[in-house]
Amino acid sequence: MHSGNRINCERLKEARLFRKMTMADLAQSVGINKQAISQFENNKISPDPLTLRRISEALNFPYSFFVEYDPPSIIGNTYFRALYSSKKKDLAAQQIKAKYLARAHAALATKVRFLPLNLPDVAMDRSMTIEELAMRTRQHWDLGDAPIPNMVGLLERNGIVVGEFATDSREIDAFYQYYEQDNSPTYCVILGTDKKSFFRRQFNCAHELGHILLHERYSDLDEIDRDEFRERENEANAFAAAFLLPAEAFGNDVAAYPNRLSHYVELKKKWNVSIMAMILRAHALEYLSANQYAYLMRQMSMNGYRHKEPLDDIVEYKHPQALKQAINLLLKNGNMSGGDIMNLFVTNKFSVSTNVVEELLDLEQGLFSQIRANNVISFANIQK
Numbered sequence: 001m002h003s004g005n006r007i008n009c010e011r012l013k014e015a016r017l018f019r020k021m022t023m024a025d026l027a028q029s030v031g032i033n034k035q036a037i038s039q040f041e042n043n044k045i046s047p048d049p050l051t052l053r054r055i056s057e058a059l060n061f062p063y064s065f066f067v068e069y070d071p072p073s074i075i076g077n078t079y080f081r082a083l084y085s086s087k088k089k090d091l092a093a094q095q096i097k098a099k100y101l102a103r104a105h106a107a108l109a110t111k112v113r114f115l116p117l118n119l120p121d122v123a124m125d126r127s128m129t130i131e132e133l134a135m136r137t138r139q140h141w142d143l144g145d146a147p148i149p150n151m152v153g154l155l156e157r158n159g160i161v162v163g164e165f166a167t168d169s170r171e172i173d174a175f176y177q178y179y180e181q182d183n184s185p186t187y188c189v190i191l192g193t194d195k196k197s198f199f200r201r202q203f204n205c206a207h208e209l210g211h212i213l214l215h216e217r218y219s220d221l222d223e224i225d226r227d228e229f230r231e232r233e234n235e236a237n238a239f240a241a242a243f244l245l246p247a248e249a250f251g252n253d254v255a256a257y258p259n260r261l262s263h264y265v266e267l268k269k270k271w272n273v274s275i276m277a278m279i280l281r282a283h284a285l286e287y288l289s290a291n292q293y294a295y296l297m298r299q300m301s302m303n304g305y306r307h308k309e310p311l312d313d314i315v316e317y318k319h320p321q322a323l324k325q326a327i328n329l330l331l332k333n334g335n336m337s338g339g340d341i342m343n344l345f346v347t348n349k350f351s352v353s354t355n356v357v358e359e360l361l362d363l364e365q366g367l368f369s370q371i372r373a374n375n376v377i378s379f380a381n382i383q384k
Contacts (some may be wrong), residue, residue, distance in 0.1 A: 003163050006046050007040070007047065007052060007067055008066055008067065008068060008070070009040060009041050009042065009043040009046075010070075011065060011066055011068070011258065012040055012041050012055065012066055013041045013059045013139060013185070014099075015059045015065065015066075016037075016041075016058075017096050017120050018061075018091070018096045018097065018100070019060070019093075019116070019288055020061070020089055020090075020093050021025075021058075022089075022095075023037040023038055023041070025178050026055070026058060026059070026321070029058035029195045030052070030054045030055055030058050032051065037050075040055075043075040044362050050064060050068060054367050056162065057224060057331075057355065059158075060353055060355060060356075061141055061352060061356070062351045062352070062353055064121070064251060064346070064351040065350075065351045065352060065353075066162070068349045068350070069349065070103075070239040070349065071181055071182060071183070071349070072182070073179065073180060073181040074179070075095070075099055075177065075178070075179055075180075076177070076178030076179070081227050085128075088212075093177065093178065094190065095189070096164075096166060097359075097360065098163065098177040098188045098190050099177070099179055100350075100352070100356065100360055101161065101188055101190070101323075101360050101361075102161060102177075102179035102181070102183065102186045102188050102242055102349075103181075103350045104345065104350070104352075104360050104361065105161050105186060105188075105322070105356060106181055106184075106348065107324065107344055107345050107348035107350055108288070108323065108326045108327075108330075108344070110344070110347075110348065111330060111334060112321060112326040112329055112345060114159065114326070115156070115157055115158070115159050115322070115384075116159050116186070116373075117158070117159035117160070117185065118141075118150040118158040118159050119140075119158065119159075119187075119212065119213065120136050120137050120139075120140035120213070120231055122136065122137075122213055125320075128240045128243055129209075129245060129370050130214070130235060130239050131242045132150040132240035133214070133239065133242075134215060134239055134243040134246070135242075135246065137209075137213065138243065138246065139273065141154070141158060142161075145161045145246040145248060145249035146249075147270055147272055148202070148243075148244060148272060149201045149272060150318045151201070151205035151206055151244075151318075152191070152201065152205055152318040152319065153199045153318060154205075154320070155189055155205055155209065156320060156322045159187075160187045160188075160189055160209075160212070161186055161187065161188045161189070161322070161323075162188075162189050162190075162191065162192045162205075162322070163188060163189070163190045163191070163320060163323070163360065163361075163362070164190070164192075164193055164319060164320050164322035164362045165190070165192075165193060165359055165360065165362060166192065166193045166351055168234055172189045173192050173200070173204055174189065174190060174192060174201075174205070174207070174208055175183060175189075175190050176188065176205035176208040176211050176221050177190070177206070177300035178212075178355070188209045188213050189205060189209075191204060191205070191320070193194050193362070197274075197317060198272070198312075198315040198316060198318065199268070199272065199273060199277075199311070199315070199320065199374070200274065201317050202244065202272050202273060203240050203244065203273065203274065203277055206239070206240035206243050207236045207239070207240040208236070209239070209243065210235065210237070210238075210239030210240055210243070213230070213239070214232075214235055214236065214239060215232055215235075215236075218233045218251035223329075228251075235238045238284075240277075241280065241281045241284065244271065244272075244273050244277070244359070245271060245273060245278065245281045245328075246286055250271065250278075250281065250285075251285055251287065253270070253271075254267065254278070254281075254282045254287050255287060256286075258282055258288050258292065259288060259292040260293065260294065261275070261300070261303070261305075262298060264279060265311070268309070268310070268311055270309065272359060274309055275310075276300065276305070276309070278304070279293065279296050279297070279300070281293070319362070320362070324361060324363065325360045327341065327361065327363065330344075338354075338367070342354060342357070345357065357383060
């Protein structure tokens with residue numbers, strides 16, 4: 001069979017993993033044997049059109065999706081916090097979702113001008129400590145040493161693509177993936193919708209920012225051992241703490257009653273960071289002795305704060321807005337219908353089904369099918 005008849009075998013595998021199906025699952029849905037799926041995915045043979053139609057229906061991806069070819073791209077590292085405890089299938093599905101989010105962003109960027117990537121140039125200076133890097137980043141973004149009210153918005157305003165979808169796994173809280181297409185870099189931070197704490201999300205965003213600034217993009221994470229992986233996680237945590245709780249300003253606040261748990265409850269309202277993270281930071285900055293730290297940890301356990309802290313269910317957590325705003329903009333000002341927007345993905349050789357776009361952009365289900373030409377759908381509370 002000549003190459004003109006080849007399907008995009010990479011996409012077949014990706015769509016299957018996106019749907020968290022094994023080869024056996026897919027083979028059963030389509031009514032063929034597992035070996036055939038393996039041969040299709042490994043580009044040994046291509047399915048005939050009828051079989052491809054069945055595959056496309058089983059995976060709920062358009063037929064055309066499997067016959068398009070992607071622009072040259074590089075997927076760099078994906079930093080999963082729970083790399084060693086998560087199921088391979090869950091990790092693979094999330095990696096592909098992040099890649100597809102970057103593709104959707106690239107397609108929308110042909111019509112909408114997103115804010116440009118604005119990261120401090122720290123690659124030049126490897127002698128900086130993590131504390132210095134955190135302060136340099138704050139200076140670069142003009143944050144002074146004030147508390148940060150919305151980390152999600154801060155990342156988006158500086159050109160980082162933030163996505164939000166159910167990770168279906170208790171271990172996967174948030175992760176970051178580097179993607180490059182046509183020499184243009186995309187940093188994607190993905191937040192799970194499963195753990196709905198504003199304070200936890202603040203720290204997650206700062207942690208992923210730490211990976212973006214501290215760790216190289218291309219080295220294969222499969223090549224590093226658990227200890228080195230844990231070290232990178234610890235560095236990202238240290239960055240997050242230093243970035244969210246600047247040593248001097250936070251130190252001045254904590255110094256009044258460093259060993260009183262009730263004091264941290266008050267500080268949580270100001271600094272938008274969990275009590276646990278603040279106690280760890282106060283200890284790292286030496287406002288707490290080892291005994292005082294141990295005492296506070298016992299108090300946290302006795303009060304049940306290790307599972308749920310005060311304010312956790314009162315403060316509403318922040319959602320990514322940029323991609324939703326882009327869709328809203330195209331519908332309202334771009335005079336585009338839902339169908340026109342789906343065509344935009346097709347034009348950019350990314351013919352996915354509407355449910356994929358709705359899942360990736362965390363849109364209301366069935367949104368695209370509700371929209372008649374030139375109707376306007378307004379998104380709830382789009383934050384500036």
